[in-house]
Amino acid sequence: MRVLVFFDLPVVTSEQRREYTKFRKFLLKNGFLMLQESVYCKIALNGTGVKSIVDSIHKNSPPEGLVQLLSVTEKQYSKMDLIVGEVKSEVLDSDERLVIL
Numbered sequence: 001m002r003v004l005v006f007f008d009l010p011v012v013t014s015e016q017r018r019e020y021t022k023f024r025k026f027l028l029k030n031g032f033l034m035l036q037e038s039v040y041c042k043i044a045l046n047g048t049g050v051k052s053i054v055d056s057i058h059k060n061s062p063p064e065g066l067v068q069l070l071s072v073t074e075k076q077y078s079k080m081d082l083i084v085g086e087v088k089s090e091v092l093d094s095d096e097r098l099v100i101l
C-alpha cells in the first residue's frame with residue numbers, strides 16, 4: 001500500500017515558514033518521497049503500517065493549513081497516468097542564435 005500526503009500550508013509569517021519546513025523535514029526523515037511540490041508518498045507493508053503512518057502525521061502536522069492523506073493499493077498506484085510536457089530551455093542552441101542575429 002501507499003500513503004499519499006497532500007498539503008497546503010500558509011507561509012506568510014516566519015513562524016508559518018518554520019512550521020512548513022519542520023513538517024516537510026518530518027516527512028523526508030520518515031521515508032516519504034516527493035512526487036510534486038506539496039505531494040509526498042510512502043510505501044506501507046499493510047493496513048497496520050498505514051495506520052501507524054497516519055497517526056504519526058496527525059501528531060506532527062502543523063496547527064494551520066490543510067493536510068490530506070490518501071491510502072491506495074499498489075495496483076491502484078501503478079495505474080497512475082504520468083503526463084510529462086515538453087521541457088523548454090532558456091538556453092538558445094546555435095541554430096536559434098543565428099536566427100536572432
